[in-house]
Amino acid sequence: MKRIADSTVRRLSAYLRFLEESARRGITTISSDELAKRGGTTSAQVRKDLSFFGSFGKRGLGYAVDELIDSLREILGLGRQWSVIIVGAGKIGTALAQYEGFRRRGFIVSAIYDRDPRKVGESVSVTGTELNVRDIAQIERDIARDKPDIAVLTVPGEDAQALVDRLVRAGVKAILNFAPVQLRVPADVALRSVNMAMELEGLSFALSNRNPTAVHADR
Amino acid sequence: MKRIADSTVRRLSAYLRFLEESARRGITTISSDELAKRGGTTSAQVRKDLSFFGSFGKRGLGYAVDELIDSLREILGLGRQWSVIIVGAGKIGTALAQYEGFRRRGFIVSAIYDRDPRKVGESVSVTGTELNVRDIAQIERDIARDKPDIAVLTVPGEDAQALVDRLVRAGVKAILNFAPVQLRVPADVALRSVNMAMELEGLSFALSNRNPTAVHADR
DNA sequence: GCTAACTTGTGAAACGATTCACAAAGGAGC
DNA sequence: GCTCCTTTGTGAATCGTTTCACAAGTTAGC
Numbered sequence: 001m002k003r004i005a006d007s008t009v010r011r012l013s014a015y016l017r018f019l020e021e022s023a024r025r026g027i028t029t030i031s032s033d034e035l036a037k038r039g040g041t042t043s044a045q046v047r048k049d050l051s052f053f054g055s056f057g058k059r060g061l062g063y064a065v066d067e068l069i070d071s072l073r074e075i076l077g078l079g080r081q082w083s084v085i086i087v088g089a090g091k092i093g094t095a096l097a098q099y100e101g102f103r104r105r106g107f108i109v110s111a112i113y114d115r116d117p118r119k120v121g122e123s124v125s126v127t128g129t130e131l132n133v134r135d136i137a138q139i140e141r142d143i144a145r146d147k148p149d150i151a152v153l154t155v156p157g158e159d160a161q162a163l164v165d166r167l168v169r170a171g172v173k174a175i176l177n178f179a180p181v182q183l184r185v186p187a188d189v190a191l192r193s194v195n196m197a198m199e200l201e202g203l204s205f206a207l208s209n210r211n212p213t214a215v216h217a218d219r
Numbered sequence: 220m221k222r223i224a225d226s227t228v229r230r231l232s233a234y235l236r237f238l239e240e241s242a243r244r245g246i247t248t249i250s251s252d253e254l255a256k257r258g259g260t261t262s263a264q265v266r267k268d269l270s271f272f273g274s275f276g277k278r279g280l281g282y283a284v285d286e287l288i289d290s291l292r293e294i295l296g297l298g299r300q301w302s303v304i305i306v307g308a309g310k311i312g313t314a315l316a317q318y319e320g321f322r323r324r325g326f327i328v329s330a331i332y333d334r335d336p337r338k339v340g341e342s343v344s345v346t347g348t349e350l351n352v353r354d355i356a357q358i359e360r361d362i363a364r365d366k367p368d369i370a371v372l373t374v375p376g377e378d379a380q381a382l383v384d385r386l387v388r389a390g391v392k393a394i395l396n397f398a399p400v401q402l403r404v405p406a407d408v409a410l411r412s413v414n415m416a417m418e419l420e421g422l423s424f425a426l427s428n429r430n431p432t433a434v435h436a437d438r
Numbered sequence: 439g440c441t442a443a444c445t446t447g448t449g450a451a452a453c454g455a456t457t458c459a460c461a462a463a464g465g466a467g468c
Numbered sequence: 469g470c471t472c473c474t475t476t477g478t479g480a481a482t483c484g485t486t487t488c489a490c491a492a493g494t495t496a497g498c
Contacts, residue, residue: 005485009424013417014401031445040401043445044487051447059446060494076420077427084419091317095310096415101399107419150422173429174422176415180320182233182259190425192418196318196395198232199411200303200326201295203369203393205228206409208296210392224455250475262475263457270477278476279464 008049009076014039015046016072023065031062081106082149085142087163089114089124089133092178093154100127110148113139115159136163143170150174157181227268228295233258234265235291242284250281300325301368304361306382308333308343308352311397312373319346329367332358334378355382362389369393376400 018038022030032043032050039046050056053075057063073079084107086093096102097109109126115136122133134142151172155163160179167175174190177183180197237257241249251262251269258265269275272294276282292298303326305312315321316328328345334355341352353361370391374382379398386394393409396402399416 004424004428006421007485009421010417012424013414013420016420017399018401033445038401040403042487044448044489045485047445047447048486055447057446058494059492060444062445075424077423078420082419082423082426091314092311095314098310099415101416102419105416105419107423149426150419174426176418176422180236182237182257184259188429190422190429192421194413194415194418195232196315196413197236197320197324198229199395199413200301200321200324200369201232201235201297202225202228202411203395203409204296204301204326205223205231205294207301207368207393209223210407226455252475261457263459263478264455266475266477267456274477276476277464278462279474281475 002052004052008052011039011041011045011049012072012076015049016069016076016078019065019069019072023069028065029062030065030068032057035063078106081108083108083110083146084150084152085110085139085146085148086112086152086154087136087139087167088154088156088178089116089119089122090154093152094124096152096154096178097124097126097131103127107150110146111142140166140170143167143172148172150176153177153179155179221271223271227271230258230260230264230268231291231295234268235288235295235297238284238288238291242288247284248281249284249287251276254282297325300327302327302329302365303369303371304329304358304365304367305331305371305373306355306358306386307373307397308335308338308341309373312371313343315371315373315397316343316345316350322346326369329365330361359385359389362386362391367391369395371395371397373397 015035018035019030032046036043036046047057053071056068056071084102086097086109089112093112093114097112102109109131111134112124112126112131113134113136114120117135119133120135123130124133151167151174153160153163153175157179160177160181161183164175164177164183164185168185168189173188175183175185175192177191177193180195183191183193185191234254237254238249251265255262255265266276273290275287275290303321305316305328308331312331312333316331321328328350330353331343331345331350332353332355333339336354338352339354342349343352370386370393372379372382372394376398379396379400380402383394383396383402383404387404387408392407394402394404394411396410396412399414402410402412404410
């Protein structure tokens, strides 16, 4: 029961994406080396990543594309649909709600919230349907009733930690945070943060230090 | 000079954010331990991170908040303004253009592009001003003339690599990618990627494997 | 059935990042 | 000036991840 590194999980996602593309092109078999080239890593890394979960290849031959896709989807928990709520109906929140890539991968946006009374009741078109913005005041009740799997947080930084605390208390076990702050959650809650200001600062640093520091990081 | 790890740069951003908050609250001095608590790390880590760039504290006392803010801004290259172009005027591109956090930190959106003729010419309100969506066809000419520092890529995955190649050929040295694909750039171009599908898959994995029993056992 | 060509799966080695632990330095009280 | 308390800066130890290197399994050709 080994702990799987975050970087490993990210690479598995990348492999899956490339495998799906390969399948669409009719490729049926692929080697760890081909997979590595496209994922920007090495064949040993690919094999090591997969070896945490079992052995999926055939020596001398490589991996069966369709089988490996199935295995990776299983490993990543993509064999089912996940329901997602979006907390914060600002520009980014509504843009995410409308991003069809989510639905395509099984992440279904089931509700969107804001605390601004002027926004509550407004209609947001989510791929395939329409959702009305709900009042954040009712979020605890809704969570108790609907048991969403994942909350996406797109509120101003000042409000983020207080909202996370409410979400966690209400029983949310996975949060994707877009607010530009460092959040604290209990150990049993999964948290990922996307901090665009931080990414831009990373680029700023790279541009300012264009010495040997070959910053070429695509996680 | 030693190569600075990506994780270090991210933490420096986090320290800076917390320091700015502390300054607003009137705190003038801070220890590595306080800084660590808030950044979710350890005091030794904080001191090590800073030690790559010099020695900024006073033994027995800690760090002067204002001085450390200045030093970090200098290190991260935030002592100047950076001009940013946004490539792709879809939902996410326009949402980012309007995100005022960028401007506040010195990242000025100077142009936004799309290839859809119906979008070209449309007006997008960027904090403080208005920008007209330009035709991607003219992006090489514009880059040669305006020399933007950073390009933010918010186009569909299928188009992303081809566009990156054009941007790189035109002389762009830093790219922030939002397309859900693994991009290749030359070593002298800084690249950061934000892949929301990958983040959601990371949460999916965490939710699926949270009874840490099923994950791997044998050998 | 044998050989050659290939590719996986995996211990071991190398590498890189984090944490430890402590000497050095600054401030406060007397 | 001396002692005590605090906190930095940093070499050394530790820990975790990546890369190496090779035995073992698979296919193809003859």
